[in-house]
Amino acid sequence: MLGGGRTMTWIPSEDLVKIYHSIIVELEAPRVASTQTVNEGKWYTISDIRYFIFRDELKEFLRSKGLDKPDKVIDDLTDKGFLVELLEGWSKEGSTRLRTLHMDVLVRSSQITTRYGGAPYILSPKFALAKIRVPVKNDRTILPVLTVQGVGKRLWNAILMFFNDNKTLADIYAEIIKEYLSGSGLDAFQAQVLNDMLLSDEDVYAIVAPTGSGKTEIYLFYVLAHLLKWRVEKDERKAFLVYPRRTLTVDQSHRIIKLLSIANEKLSKSCNVKITFAIRDGFTPKSVEDVKDDDLFRGISCPRCNKGSLRYKKYKSMYVVVCNSCGFVYDFIRVTRDEVGWADLVATNPWAFEVRLIDSSREDVNVHTIANAGVIVFDEAHEYVGISGGILAQLIQVVRKVSDVDNKKFVFSSATIPNPHDFVSKISRSLKPKIYSFVEEMKNNIIGISGERLIILGYFTMNPRYSWNTYCQLWSVYTAFLNYAYELRKAQSHQAILFINNIRELRRVHSGYIETLRLKEPKDHLVADIDSLDPYAYWHYLPANSRESTYRCVTEGQLFEDLAQRVTEMHSEIPEENRSSVIDSLKRGKGIVVLSTTSLEVGVDYENVSFILNVGTDNPISMIQRIGRGGRDIATLRTVLGLFLIRAIPTEMLKTYDEAFMTSLASLAFQGCTLFVTYNNPQIIKRGLLIEAIAKLAKKGEKTHASGKSGGPISQNNIIELVESILRELS
Structure with missing residues (x-):
């Protein structure tokens, strides 16, 4: 049901997504750019900040798309908040002047200023459009079945072959997948990759696909197949899932627990087997x-x-x-460090993984646990670049050398690897990694995917006279108030994430935001005589019967508490309980603005994120990853506005003149991008040799002082003994 009581049942949701995208691409974008057409992957200046579309004009456009009830579509989009009415005055309700919400926010964000009539904080704002293919519900219909010819039967046959023709086990595995996907299925890419991996005898795999394309399900189902087979065969091999962020570990653990809950329920009825799970990090x-x-x-x-x-x-x-x-x-969840070493599946991070590799503690995850791992997955593999990539490459070499398992499997997953074969070869030290690329499969017409996500990009260069920090404060006020107004309208919430790499600067933005609210913001944006076409106006988001009362509440400070609570922080120094609260708010669709470091950059999947602001010019891969956090679901009509805020410092402003950099951003591609892995750095090699020596000592049961149960903390005498032991191991 939509706000206002109308329904969209007469038109499929995916059709509504396409309509919304068409309005932006074909009608609005050319107007904003003051040009005939706007091509994807190119930057255009935001020229017309007072543009609008007449309702009758939009109706004709929709009729040209084959819709015989354009008024119904317009009303539905308006009620839901995706079409914004640009009213002539406070007391008016209903307008013939319209914009889409995402383009309205783009234009107003480009003109943010401290006072009405003041110079904008942004110089020469640019925008670009990009579309990426994503699987949607209609694509995800493939299930492993024996009775129907096609991809589903091929997958079933692969499953049966993997389980050595054990039909009972194959049936259980197929039923687990069906129940986990609950009414949905796999898309062509997921089914093809899972099919191939189950039949393959290679030891290194890479799954490279855009955000939201189902990489997680592929490697989870692959790991589950191995665990199921091992447990039934009384094989004690284990599996590890290595995530680069704690937030990502927690987010993915929800899926893991769901999958194992289903699996264990079915296994208990037929095999008397239980697959156990643990999270092993500094918070265990x-x-x-x-x-x-x-x-x-x-x-x-x-x-x-x-x-x-x-x-x-x-x-x-x-x-x-x-x-x-x-x-x-x-x-089936193992809770403490005394138990986690016995878990079948362990989720961890690379730092904890390394420490566990050199630990001889008997109860905890230790070198023997890792040596006995049959599958190790590294999610968001693009994070391991430069020195960290070299360290991981050496770590994988050590794991191979201490392994008790033949043909140990390594799986790498990422949305953004420019040259996957080169990168994965270097980080895994394998000459023949098996690469599964979503983009390449689409290019070669091997798979068919029908969905699209529209990404509206803004490239905003700060005026050197003004503070980027203040811009972020004002943008937070704008997006927080928009969500407040939409709650009054009972319309869809549109969450925002603001990425700032430095915690101190992030906190400055947050404290500045609070002080700005104390100054009664956004009261000046709610003044009745400001035309809603003026980018300074925000009052048009409010319901007609709430404009006067809201203005009064703001001027009297009564909105302070509500707006203050809508902006929150997410970074490594936030207590676990607070982090959990933020994640819960995002997942439940609350209208909030999150100030985040890299914590929300990768992997996490939130349905209502519509607006993203990234401060600074990180490498294009990181910037593209961040924009990938938004527009992932039908709740946002698969549309996201991603803004890049370029600070007034030479190293960032000069990027504007780097053609390869600008092209990469506009097209969400990786031209000129390389993920370096410094595996042959002499210091990295020395470090790897030391880790290898200590891991071998741990495997022999000697004290390595990696934890309290392996002789730590280390004393001066212990250091001498340990060094001597390492030297003997190296000689």
Whole structure:
């Protein structure tokens, strides 16, 4: 049901997405650029900041697209908040002048200023349009079935072959996939890659596909197949999932727990087997003494009821994880460091993974656990570049050398690897990595994907006279107020993420935002006699019957608390409980603005993010990743506005004249981009040799002082002994 009581049941949602995209690309963008047409992947100056589309004009446009009820489409988009009425005055309701929300926010963001009539903070704002193919519901219909010819049957045959013709096991695995996907299925890319990986005997794989294209499901189903096979065959091999961000580990753990919950329920009925799971990082409790009853378990919501949160509950002398709403007991989750070493599947980060590799502690994840791993997945592999890439490459070499498993599998997953074969070869030290590229498959017409995501990009260069920090404060006021207004209208919320790499600067923006609210912002934007076509006006987002009362509330400071709570922080110094609260708000679609460092850059999947502002010029790959956080779902009509704020410093402003850089951004491509892996750096090689020597000592059961249970903390005498042991191992 839409705000205002109308429904969209007469028109399929995917059709509405295409309509919305067409309005932006064919009608609005040329007007904003003051040109006949706007081509994808090119930058255009934002020329007409007072443009609009007449309702009758839009109706004719929709009729030309074959729609016989254009008024219904316009009303639905307006009620939902995707079409903005540009009213002539406060008291008016209904206007013949219209814009799409995303283009309206683009134009107003380009003209932000401190006072009415003041010079904009942005010089020569530019915009570009880009479209990327994404799978949608109609594409995801493939399930492993024996009875229907085609891709589904081929996948079923691959599953049966993987399980050595054990039809019972193949049936269980197929049923797990079906229930996990619950009414949906795999798309052509997912089915093809999973099919191939199950039949392949290679040891290195890379899944390279855009954000939101289902990479996670591919490697989770692949890992599950191995774990299921090992457990039934009494094989003790394990699997590791290595994530570069704690936020990503938590986000993906929700999916892992859901999958294993389904798997274990089915396995308990037929095989008397249970697949266990653990998260091993710096936040894993050392023992039961460090766990408090009813504390949140990593802020993860219950994947079964989707209402409650997972919490620790004491059971006899140990703790289990339980949903506080439906009461389901996730007894397959291992909670403390005394237990996690026994888990079948371990989610961790690269730093914890390295420390565990040189640890000889018996109960915890240790060198023996990793040596016995059959599959190791590195998600968001593009994060491991330069020195960190070299360290990971050496680490993988050490893992191979201490391995107790033949043909150990390494899987790399990423949305943004410019030359995947070169990169994966260097980081895995494999000459023959198996690469699965979504883009290449689409180019070669091997797979068919029908969905599209529209990305509207803004390239905003700061006026040197003004502070970029102040711009961010004012942009936060704008987007927070927009969500407040949309809540009054009972319309769709449109979350925003503002990326700032430096925590100190991020906090300055947040504190400045609060001070700006204390000065009664955004009251000046709500003045009745400012035309809604003026970029300074925000009052047009409000319902007609709330404009006067909202203006009064703002001038009297009554909106301070509401708007203050709409902007929040996400970075490494935020307490776990607060981080969990932010993630929960994002997932539940609350109208918030998140000031984030790299914490939300990769992997996380939130349905209502419509606006993204990135401060500074990181490498294009990182910038593209950040924009990829938005417009991922039908809730945003698969549309995102991504703004790049270029600060008034030479190193950033000169990027405007770097043609390769600008082309890469506008087309969301990687021309001229290379992911360097410094695996042959002498210092990296020395470090790798030391890690290898210590890992071998740990495997022999010698004290490595990596943790309290392996002889730590280390003393001066221990250092001498350890160095001597390392030298013996190296000689």
